[in-house]
Structures are given as structure tokens and as C-alpha cells.
């Protein structure tokens with residue numbers, strides 16, 4: 001390692017000025033800044049590069065990352081055991097006897113996910129907010145798959161409502177294995193045309209709602225010693241949508257993606273957390289008439305997704321087929337974000 005130094009500016013008619021950076025290591029950036037300072041015509045710069053070896057720092061204790069010697073010793077408790085799950089993949093995908101909560105379950109992606117959970121054998125708590133179709137959909141799933149379902153009216157932006165309903169689900173179903181935090185909304189406008197009320201509304205559902213659900217179901221997961229949280233984010237957490245400017249919606253989804261990854265670490269001892277980032281799906285929140293042609297053009301597959309095409313991904317993440325996955329953010333967008 002070399003140390004750089006500048007002795008100082010020197011007047012043509014004078015002796016050497018006091019050194020400017022004497023005694024401190026002058027970085028190349030400092031040298032450049034120094035040289036850019038205005039100098040009078042009589043002045044010229046005398047630059048001396050002091051190249052003297054600086055001793056390397058002593059090797060730090062390996063609490064940041066392991067050296068080869070440390071790496072050779074297996075720490076107590078490692079490796080963790082493989083999970084006691086079936087090797088047959090179809091058996092891994094079974095959710096028989098498990099309890100899944102899905103919010104935003106009356107329609108769209110949430111309904112498809114509730115169907116997927118039920119078709120794989122889970123008992124399902126369907127949460128809705130304004131659309132009570134979840135009540136009938138639940139009954140239909142019970143009849144079709146011989147599973148238990150129940151519908152709950154919950155505004156996810158209301159922390160008490162979320163907390164109380166999670167308590168009720170545990171009372172009614174005995175436990176929660178899977179929680180799909182899927183509810184969301186968008187008021188797609190440029191920030192300069194968006195009111196603060198509209199901003200707060202999106203934050204309250206897309207950000208607060210996910211935080212409320214995660215916090216209260218996380219307490220259940222920790223108590224149980226197991227659990228599986230799946231968050232519906234969006235490709236809008238990865239890209240800036242065109243041609244619709246919607247910075248607040250995009251920002252809310254970026255929040256939940258990183259929040260979910262962070263929970264995956266925080267909950268590593270008892271629960272898995274993964275994120276699904278859909279591109280355009282043909283639902284109420286899918287591509288609006290003003291952007292649908294651009295949605296077709298941007299998608300490599302030339303269309304929006306059908307909700308039946310997202311069921312398998314949520315089932316995979318909910319099931320024992322994905323026991324080695326946590327903190328993943330899975331894009332499912334027909335190739336929209338490729339370019």
C-alpha cells in the first residue's frame with residue numbers, strides 16, 4: 001500500500017510553503033481537489049508523492065467472515081438436519097390437514113390462491129374487505145374438497161381488526177400454517193396529481209396492511225414454532241411501470257418486497273417468508289384500458305396472466321416442496337421485466 005502526499009504550493013519567488021497534507025495520508029481524491037484550487041500566476045504546484053509502505057493491519061478476529069482455518073471447524077448445531085418431508089414431489093405438494101389464511105380472497109389472485117390451497121387439501125380462512133363473495137366461495141370450496149373454510153371480514157389497514165381476526169382463526173382452526181398476505185390496492189396517478197389522502201390510503205393497505213398481518217401472524221408462528229408467510233408484491237417493486245406513472249403504488253410494493261426478505265432472516269428459527277411479484281394478471285387490478293396495449297407489448301408472452309397460472313407458484317411456496325426457500329422474491333410476469 002502506498003501513501004500519497006502533497007508537500008505544498010510553492011511561489012516562484014519564495015521558498016517551499018508549509019506542506020498542505022503533511023502528516024496525513026492524502027488520497028488521490030484529496031490530491032485532485034487540491035490541484036483544482038485556484039492558484040495565482042506566480043504560484044506553481046509542487047507535488048511530491050511519498051510512496052512509503054504502510055504496514056497492513058493485523059488480521060482481524062474472524063467475527064465478520066470466516067477464514068479457511070475457521071471454516072474447517074463445524075460450529076455446534078451445524079449443519080441443521082434436513083426436513084422430515086416426503087421425497088415424492090406430489091406428496092410434498094399436499095397441504096392435507098394444514099390451515100391457510102388468504103386475504104383479498106373474494107376475487108382475483110386471492111381467490112385463485114384460496115382455491116389452490118383448498119384443492120391441495122388445506123382448510124382455508126378466506127378474508128375479505130368490501131366484497132363478501134368470499135362467504136359463498138368458501139362454502140363452494142368446502143363442498144368441492146371436503147375441507148373446512150370460514151370467511152372473515154377484515155380491513156387490513158386496521159391493526160385491531162387484523163389482530164382480533166388472527167386470534168379468531170386460531171380459535172376456530174387450531175393453528176395457522178400458511179398466511180398469504182395478498183390484499184392490495186392502487187390509485188395509479190403521478191405524485192404531482194395525487195392527493196395526500198390518496199397516498200395515505202395506498203400506504204395504509206399495501207404497507208400497513210402487510211405489516212399488521214405479518215406482525216400478528218408472526219406472533220402465532222413464533223409461539224407455534226412453525227409458519228409460512230407469502231406476501232403478494234408486484235413486478236412494480238422491480239420496474240417503473242409504463243406508461244402509467246404510479247410512484248406511490250410502486251414504492252409500496254418495493255417496501256413489502258424488502259420487508260418480506262428482512263422477515264425471512266428475522267424469523268429464520270421458526271418460519272419461512274417468500275414474496276410473489278406478479279406482472280399483469282387479468283383481474284380488477286390488472287392492466288387498465290389506458291395501458292393494456294403496452295402491457296401486451298412489454299410481456300414476452302404478449303398477454304396478461306390468467307389467475308389459474310399463478311396458483312401453482314403459491315402452492316409451491318406454501319408447501320413442503322419449497323422447504324429450502326426463504327427470502328425469495330419470485331417474479332411471475334410473462335417476461336414483462338426482461339427488456
Ligand SMILES: NC(=O)c1ccc[n+]([C@@H]2O[C@H](COP(=O)([O-])OP(=O)(O)OC[C@H]3O[C@@H](n4cnc5c(N)ncnc54)[C@H](OP(=O)(O)O)[C@@H]3O)[C@@H](O)[C@H]2O)c1
Pocket residue numbers: 103104105106107108109110128129130131132154155156157182183184185205209232233234235236277278279280281282283284285286287
Ligand atoms: N392483477 C395484477 O396485475 C397485479 C399485478 C401485480 C400485483 N398485484 C397484486 O396482487 C394482489 C391482488 O390483486 P388482484 O389483482 O387480485 O386484484 P383484486 O381482485 O382487486 O384484489 C385486491 C384485493 O385486495 C383486497 N383489499 C383491498 N383493500 C383492502 C383492505 N383495506 N383490507 C382488506 N382487503 C383489502 C380486496 O378485497 P375486497 O374486494 O373484499 O375489498 C381485493 O380482494 C394485490 O396486492 C395487487 O397489488 C396484482
